[in-house]
Amino acid sequence: MFETKVLHTEPASFSHEEQFANTVHKGLSFDKKRLPSWLIFDNAGSEIFKEITELTEYLPAACEFEIIRNYKNNIAELITGDIFNLIELGSGDGCKTRILIEHLLDRKFSFHYFPIDISSGAVKNLARSLEIDHQDTSLKVTGLIGDYFEGLNTIVQGSPKPNLVLFLGVTLNNMDPAAARIFLENLSKSLGPKDYLLIGFDLMKSPKLLYSAYNHPLFEKFNLHLLDRINQVLGADFNKKYFVQEGQYNPITRAVESYLYSTRNQTVHINALNKDYHFKTWEALQTEQSFKYTLEEIENLAFENGFKVVEHLFDSQKYFVDSIWKVAE
Numbered sequence: 001m002f003e004t005k006v007l008h009t010e011p012a013s014f015s016h017e018e019q020f021a022n023t024v025h026k027g028l029s030f031d032k033k034r035l036p037s038w039l040i041f042d043n044a045g046s047e048i049f050k051e052i053t054e055l056t057e058y059l060p061a062a063c064e065f066e067i068i069r070n071y072k073n074n075i076a077e078l079i080t081g082d083i084f085n086l087i088e089l090g091s092g093d094g095c096k097t098r099i100l101i102e103h104l105l106d107r108k109f110s111f112h113y114f115p116i117d118i119s120s121g122a123v124k125n126l127a128r129s130l131e132i133d134h135q136d137t138s139l140k141v142t143g144l145i146g147d148y149f150e151g152l153n154t155i156v157q158g159s160p161k162p163n164l165v166l167f168l169g170v171t172l173n174n175m176d177p178a179a180a181r182i183f184l185e186n187l188s189k190s191l192g193p194k195d196y197l198l199i200g201f202d203l204m205k206s207p208k209l210l211y212s213a214y215n216h217p218l219f220e221k222f223n224l225h226l227l228d229r230i231n232q233v234l235g236a237d238f239n240k241k242y243f244v245q246e247g248q249y250n251p252i253t254r255a256v257e258s259y260l261y262s263t264r265n266q267t268v269h270i271n272a273l274n275k276d277y278h279f280k281t282w283e284a285l286q287t288e289q290s291f292k293y294t295l296e297e298i299e300n301l302a303f304e305n306g307f308k309v310v311e312h313l314f315d316s317q318k319y320f321v322d323s324i325w326k327v328a329e
Protein backbone atom coordinates (compact mmCIF):
# COMPACT_ATOMS: atom_id res chain seq x y z
CA MET A 1 0.00 0.00 0.00
CA PHE A 2 1.46 3.33 -1.08
CA GLU A 3 -0.73 6.39 -0.53
CA THR A 4 -0.67 10.08 0.43
CA LYS A 5 -3.24 12.01 2.47
CA VAL A 6 -3.72 15.72 3.00
CA LEU A 7 -4.40 16.60 6.65
CA HIS A 8 -6.98 19.30 7.20
CA THR A 9 -7.62 19.67 10.86
CA GLU A 10 -7.25 23.44 10.94
CA PRO A 11 -10.48 25.44 11.17
CA ALA A 12 -11.67 26.38 7.67
CA SER A 13 -11.43 30.04 8.70
CA PHE A 14 -7.64 29.76 9.19
CA SER A 15 -6.13 28.47 5.96
CA HIS A 16 -2.50 27.78 5.15
CA GLU A 17 -2.50 30.96 3.00
CA GLU A 18 -3.75 33.05 5.92
CA GLN A 19 -1.10 31.61 8.20
CA PHE A 20 1.50 32.35 5.52
CA ALA A 21 0.19 35.92 5.11
CA ASN A 22 0.10 36.61 8.87
CA THR A 23 3.63 35.26 9.31
CA VAL A 24 4.99 37.39 6.45
CA HIS A 25 3.28 40.55 7.71
CA LYS A 26 4.52 40.00 11.26
CA GLY A 27 8.09 39.24 10.14
CA LEU A 28 8.36 42.22 7.79
CA SER A 29 6.95 44.57 10.44
CA PHE A 30 9.71 43.90 13.02
CA ASP A 31 12.39 46.59 13.39
CA LYS A 32 14.82 43.84 12.45
CA LYS A 33 12.96 42.05 9.66
CA ARG A 34 12.88 38.29 10.18
CA LEU A 35 10.96 35.45 8.52
CA PRO A 36 10.94 31.75 9.52
CA SER A 37 12.49 29.25 7.11
CA TRP A 38 9.39 27.02 6.88
CA LEU A 39 7.98 29.61 4.48
CA ILE A 40 10.62 28.56 1.91
CA PHE A 41 9.40 24.97 1.58
CA ASP A 42 7.12 24.45 -1.39
CA ASN A 43 7.98 21.86 -4.06
CA ALA A 44 10.72 24.02 -5.60
CA GLY A 45 12.10 24.96 -2.15
CA SER A 46 12.30 21.28 -1.19
CA GLU A 47 14.12 20.55 -4.46
CA ILE A 48 16.74 23.25 -3.81
CA PHE A 49 17.18 21.98 -0.25
CA LYS A 50 17.74 18.48 -1.64
CA GLU A 51 20.53 19.88 -3.87
CA ILE A 52 22.07 21.58 -0.81
CA THR A 53 22.15 18.29 1.06
CA GLU A 54 24.26 16.85 -1.79
CA LEU A 55 26.99 19.52 -1.42
CA THR A 56 30.29 18.41 0.13
CA GLU A 57 30.50 21.76 1.97
CA TYR A 58 27.15 21.13 3.62
CA LEU A 59 28.29 18.78 6.36
CA PRO A 60 25.06 17.77 8.19
CA ALA A 61 23.64 15.66 5.36
CA ALA A 62 26.88 13.80 4.56
CA CYS A 63 27.49 13.18 8.28
CA GLU A 64 23.98 11.89 8.85
CA PHE A 65 24.20 9.59 5.81
CA GLU A 66 27.36 8.15 7.34
CA ILE A 67 25.65 7.67 10.73
CA ILE A 68 22.63 5.90 9.27
CA ARG A 69 24.78 3.69 7.04
CA ASN A 70 27.08 2.73 9.94
CA TYR A 71 24.44 2.33 12.65
CA LYS A 72 21.41 0.97 10.79
CA ASN A 73 21.84 -2.27 12.72
CA ASN A 74 21.86 -0.47 16.09
CA ILE A 75 18.69 1.37 15.05
CA ALA A 76 17.02 -1.87 13.95
CA GLU A 77 17.94 -3.45 17.32
CA LEU A 78 15.68 -0.90 19.05
CA ILE A 79 12.67 -2.67 17.62
CA THR A 80 11.67 -5.57 19.81
CA GLY A 81 8.43 -6.66 18.13
CA ASP A 82 8.35 -7.19 14.39
CA ILE A 83 5.38 -4.86 13.71
CA PHE A 84 5.76 -1.15 14.22
CA ASN A 85 5.26 2.31 12.74
CA LEU A 86 8.21 4.21 11.31
CA ILE A 87 7.14 7.86 11.53
CA GLU A 88 9.23 10.63 10.02
CA LEU A 89 8.56 14.27 10.98
CA GLY A 90 9.56 16.74 8.23
CA SER A 91 10.68 13.91 5.95
CA GLY A 92 11.68 16.06 2.95
CA ASP A 93 12.92 13.68 0.25
CA GLY A 94 13.51 10.93 2.85
CA CYS A 95 16.77 9.94 1.14
CA LYS A 96 18.57 9.06 4.38
CA THR A 97 15.56 7.14 5.65
CA ARG A 98 15.56 4.98 2.53
CA ILE A 99 18.81 3.40 3.74
CA LEU A 100 17.09 2.43 6.98
CA ILE A 101 13.92 1.26 5.19
CA GLU A 102 15.92 -1.02 2.92
CA HIS A 103 17.81 -2.44 5.89
CA LEU A 104 14.59 -3.09 7.84
CA LEU A 105 13.04 -4.80 4.81
CA ASP A 106 16.16 -6.98 4.43
CA ARG A 107 15.73 -7.98 8.07
CA LYS A 108 12.10 -8.94 7.34
CA PHE A 109 10.50 -6.39 9.65
CA SER A 110 6.89 -5.63 8.90
CA PHE A 111 6.34 -1.92 9.28
CA HIS A 112 4.28 1.02 8.10
CA TYR A 113 6.24 4.12 7.09
CA PHE A 114 4.54 7.50 7.61
CA PRO A 115 6.49 10.45 6.16
CA ILE A 116 4.92 13.73 7.36
CA ASP A 117 5.76 17.07 5.72
CA ILE A 118 4.07 20.38 4.89
CA SER A 119 5.61 20.18 1.43
CA SER A 120 3.10 18.20 -0.65
CA GLY A 121 5.62 17.71 -3.49
CA ALA A 122 8.18 16.21 -1.12
CA VAL A 123 5.65 13.73 0.36
CA LYS A 124 4.16 12.73 -3.01
CA ASN A 125 7.56 12.24 -4.66
CA LEU A 126 8.81 10.17 -1.74
CA ALA A 127 5.72 7.90 -1.69
CA ARG A 128 5.88 7.51 -5.49
CA SER A 129 9.57 6.62 -5.58
CA LEU A 130 9.19 4.12 -2.72
CA GLU A 131 6.32 2.53 -4.63
CA ILE A 132 8.49 2.19 -7.74
CA ASP A 133 11.35 0.60 -5.79
CA HIS A 134 9.44 -1.52 -3.27
CA GLN A 135 6.07 -2.48 -4.69
CA ASP A 136 6.85 -6.20 -4.40
CA THR A 137 7.81 -5.99 -0.72
CA SER A 138 5.80 -5.90 2.53
CA LEU A 139 6.42 -2.12 2.87
CA LYS A 140 3.36 0.03 3.59
CA VAL A 141 3.66 3.80 3.07
CA THR A 142 1.17 6.51 4.00
CA GLY A 143 2.51 9.98 3.25
CA LEU A 144 0.82 12.70 5.32
CA ILE A 145 0.81 16.27 4.01
CA GLY A 146 0.50 18.65 6.94
CA ASP A 147 1.97 19.75 10.24
CA TYR A 148 4.16 17.46 12.41
CA PHE A 149 1.67 17.07 15.24
CA GLU A 150 -1.43 16.84 13.06
CA GLY A 151 0.26 13.88 11.40
CA LEU A 152 1.76 12.30 14.50
CA ASN A 153 -1.43 12.46 16.54
CA THR A 154 -3.47 10.94 13.71
CA ILE A 155 -1.13 7.94 13.67
CA VAL A 156 -0.46 7.32 17.35
CA GLN A 157 -4.04 7.81 18.49
CA GLY A 158 -5.35 5.11 16.17
CA SER A 159 -2.59 2.54 16.60
CA PRO A 160 -1.39 0.34 19.50
CA LYS A 161 1.86 -0.41 17.60
CA PRO A 162 5.17 0.85 18.94
CA ASN A 163 6.59 3.81 17.06
CA LEU A 164 10.07 4.67 15.92
CA VAL A 165 9.94 8.42 15.25
CA LEU A 166 12.62 10.05 13.10
CA PHE A 167 13.36 13.77 13.21
CA LEU A 168 16.39 13.97 10.97
CA GLY A 169 18.56 16.69 9.49
CA VAL A 170 18.87 20.13 11.00
CA THR A 171 15.16 20.70 11.53
CA LEU A 172 15.48 21.01 15.33
CA ASN A 173 18.57 23.23 14.85
CA ASN A 174 16.39 25.60 12.81
CA MET A 175 13.99 26.22 15.71
CA ASP A 176 14.84 28.94 18.19
CA PRO A 177 15.54 27.51 21.68
CA ALA A 178 12.09 28.38 23.09
CA ALA A 179 10.31 26.81 20.10
CA ALA A 180 12.58 23.74 20.31
CA ARG A 181 11.59 23.23 23.95
CA ILE A 182 7.87 23.54 23.20
CA PHE A 183 8.25 21.15 20.28
CA LEU A 184 10.11 18.54 22.37
CA GLU A 185 7.75 18.85 25.31
CA ASN A 186 4.76 18.25 22.99
CA LEU A 187 6.58 15.35 21.40
CA SER A 188 7.31 13.65 24.73
CA LYS A 189 3.61 13.99 25.63
CA SER A 190 2.55 12.41 22.31
CA LEU A 191 4.79 9.33 22.62
CA GLY A 192 4.38 6.21 24.74
CA PRO A 193 6.84 4.16 26.84
CA LYS A 194 7.59 1.69 24.01
CA ASP A 195 8.37 4.41 21.46
CA TYR A 196 11.79 5.67 20.41
CA LEU A 197 12.83 9.01 18.96
CA LEU A 198 15.87 9.33 16.70
CA ILE A 199 16.67 13.02 16.52
CA GLY A 200 19.42 14.80 14.57
CA PHE A 201 21.55 17.68 15.88
CA ASP A 202 24.22 19.54 14.00
CA LEU A 203 26.98 20.00 16.59
CA MET A 204 29.00 23.17 17.24
CA LYS A 205 32.17 23.14 15.17
CA SER A 206 34.70 25.64 13.78
CA PRO A 207 32.92 28.81 12.57
CA LYS A 208 35.11 28.57 9.44
CA LEU A 209 33.49 25.27 8.51
CA LEU A 210 30.07 26.74 9.26
CA TYR A 211 30.83 29.73 7.02
CA SER A 212 31.65 27.61 3.98
CA ALA A 213 28.59 25.43 4.56
CA TYR A 214 26.16 28.36 4.63
CA ASN A 215 27.57 30.54 1.83
CA HIS A 216 27.43 28.33 -1.23
CA PRO A 217 25.50 29.88 -4.19
CA LEU A 218 22.82 27.22 -3.69
CA PHE A 219 22.18 28.63 -0.22
CA GLU A 220 21.61 32.02 -1.79
CA LYS A 221 19.19 30.44 -4.28
CA PHE A 222 17.38 28.68 -1.41
CA ASN A 223 17.00 31.86 0.66
CA LEU A 224 16.00 33.97 -2.35
CA HIS A 225 13.31 31.40 -3.10
CA LEU A 226 11.51 32.82 -0.06
CA LEU A 227 10.90 35.99 -2.09
CA ASP A 228 9.49 33.91 -4.99
CA ARG A 229 7.16 32.21 -2.53
CA ILE A 230 5.86 35.54 -1.19
CA ASN A 231 5.39 36.77 -4.76
CA GLN A 232 3.49 33.60 -5.71
CA VAL A 233 1.36 33.11 -2.61
CA LEU A 234 0.62 36.73 -1.75
CA GLY A 235 1.04 38.56 -5.08
CA ALA A 236 4.08 40.61 -4.03
CA ASP A 237 6.59 42.36 -6.27
CA PHE A 238 9.93 41.36 -4.69
CA ASN A 239 12.75 41.49 -7.24
CA LYS A 240 15.39 38.89 -6.32
CA LYS A 241 18.02 40.85 -8.29
CA TYR A 242 18.06 43.46 -5.54
CA PHE A 243 18.93 41.13 -2.67
CA VAL A 244 22.10 39.19 -1.76
CA GLN A 245 22.49 36.46 0.85
CA GLU A 246 25.13 35.85 3.52
CA GLY A 247 25.25 33.38 6.41
CA GLN A 248 27.35 34.04 9.56
CA TYR A 249 27.83 32.28 12.88
CA ASN A 250 26.75 34.59 15.71
CA PRO A 251 28.52 33.71 19.00
CA ILE A 252 25.90 35.61 21.02
CA THR A 253 22.87 33.70 19.74
CA ARG A 254 25.00 30.55 19.05
CA ALA A 255 23.33 30.17 15.64
CA VAL A 256 24.34 30.49 12.01
CA GLU A 257 22.06 33.26 10.81
CA SER A 258 21.29 33.74 7.12
CA TYR A 259 20.31 37.16 5.87
CA LEU A 260 19.09 38.65 2.63
CA TYR A 261 20.52 42.17 2.27
CA SER A 262 18.66 44.74 0.21
CA THR A 263 21.18 46.20 -2.28
CA ARG A 264 19.13 49.38 -2.70
CA ASN A 265 16.50 51.58 -1.13
CA GLN A 266 13.26 49.90 -2.23
CA THR A 267 9.58 49.46 -1.46
CA VAL A 268 7.84 46.13 -1.96
CA HIS A 269 4.07 45.89 -2.33
CA ILE A 270 2.18 42.80 -1.17
CA ASN A 271 -1.21 42.66 -2.86
CA ALA A 272 -2.85 40.12 -0.57
CA LEU A 273 -1.98 42.27 2.46
CA ASN A 274 -2.58 45.56 0.60
CA LYS A 275 0.61 46.90 2.21
CA ASP A 276 3.99 48.35 1.30
CA TYR A 277 7.20 47.31 3.07
CA HIS A 278 10.25 49.51 2.85
CA PHE A 279 13.86 48.28 2.73
CA LYS A 280 16.76 50.68 3.24
CA THR A 281 20.01 50.09 1.35
CA TRP A 282 21.79 47.11 3.00
CA GLU A 283 18.92 46.53 5.39
CA ALA A 284 18.89 42.88 6.44
CA LEU A 285 16.04 40.39 6.33
CA GLN A 286 16.82 37.29 8.39
CA THR A 287 15.61 34.18 6.58
CA GLU A 288 17.16 31.29 8.45
CA GLN A 289 18.80 30.36 11.70
CA SER A 290 20.54 27.17 12.65
CA PHE A 291 21.43 26.85 16.33
CA LYS A 292 24.53 24.74 16.99
CA TYR A 293 24.53 22.47 20.04
CA THR A 294 27.07 20.87 22.35
CA LEU A 295 26.45 17.35 23.64
CA GLU A 296 25.83 18.68 27.13
CA GLU A 297 23.13 21.03 25.82
CA ILE A 298 21.49 18.16 23.94
CA GLU A 299 21.39 16.00 27.06
CA ASN A 300 19.88 18.86 29.07
CA LEU A 301 17.32 19.45 26.34
CA ALA A 302 16.26 15.79 26.49
CA PHE A 303 16.08 15.74 30.28
CA GLU A 304 14.21 19.06 30.61
CA ASN A 305 11.56 18.07 28.09
CA GLY A 306 10.50 14.64 29.30
CA PHE A 307 13.04 12.36 27.57
CA LYS A 308 16.00 10.21 28.57
CA VAL A 309 18.97 9.65 26.27
CA VAL A 310 19.48 6.02 25.23
CA GLU A 311 22.47 6.40 22.92
CA HIS A 312 24.35 8.95 20.80
CA LEU A 313 25.33 7.95 17.27
CA PHE A 314 28.14 10.10 15.81
CA ASP A 315 29.79 10.46 12.42
CA SER A 316 33.55 9.85 12.34
CA GLN A 317 34.40 13.56 12.76
CA LYS A 318 31.79 14.19 15.48
CA TYR A 319 30.25 17.03 13.48
CA PHE A 320 26.73 15.66 13.86
CA VAL A 321 24.84 13.38 16.21
CA ASP A 322 21.71 11.30 15.83
CA SER A 323 20.58 10.88 19.39
CA ILE A 324 18.21 8.08 20.44
CA TRP A 325 15.72 9.08 23.12
CA LYS A 326 12.86 7.47 25.04
CA VAL A 327 10.14 9.13 27.05
CA ALA A 328 11.32 9.39 30.70
CA GLU A 329 9.16 7.34 33.09
Ligand SMILES: C[S@@+](CC[C@H](N)C(=O)[O-])C[C@H]1O[C@@H](n2cnc3c(N)ncnc32)[C@H](O)[C@@H]1O
Pocket residue numbers: 038041046049053089090091092093094116117118119122146147148149167168169170171
Ligand atom coordinates in the same frame (compact mmCIF):
# COMPACT_ATOMS: atom_id res chain seq x y z
C1 LIG B 1 15.54 21.14 7.10
S1 LIG B 1 14.39 20.21 6.14
C2 LIG B 1 14.89 18.54 6.58
C3 LIG B 1 14.37 17.50 5.62
C4 LIG B 1 14.83 16.07 5.94
N1 LIG B 1 14.37 15.63 7.25
C5 LIG B 1 16.33 15.95 5.86
O1 LIG B 1 16.93 15.57 6.85
O2 LIG B 1 16.89 16.21 4.79
C6 LIG B 1 12.91 20.45 7.10
C7 LIG B 1 11.69 19.75 6.54
O3 LIG B 1 10.63 19.94 7.48
C8 LIG B 1 9.45 20.34 6.78
N2 LIG B 1 8.65 21.13 7.73
C9 LIG B 1 8.91 22.36 8.21
N3 LIG B 1 7.97 22.75 9.09
C10 LIG B 1 7.08 21.72 9.17
C11 LIG B 1 5.89 21.49 9.93
N4 LIG B 1 5.42 22.39 10.80
N5 LIG B 1 5.24 20.32 9.77
C12 LIG B 1 5.70 19.38 8.89
N6 LIG B 1 6.83 19.54 8.14
C13 LIG B 1 7.51 20.69 8.29
C14 LIG B 1 9.95 21.11 5.57
O4 LIG B 1 9.00 21.14 4.53
C15 LIG B 1 11.22 20.32 5.22
O5 LIG B 1 10.96 19.27 4.30
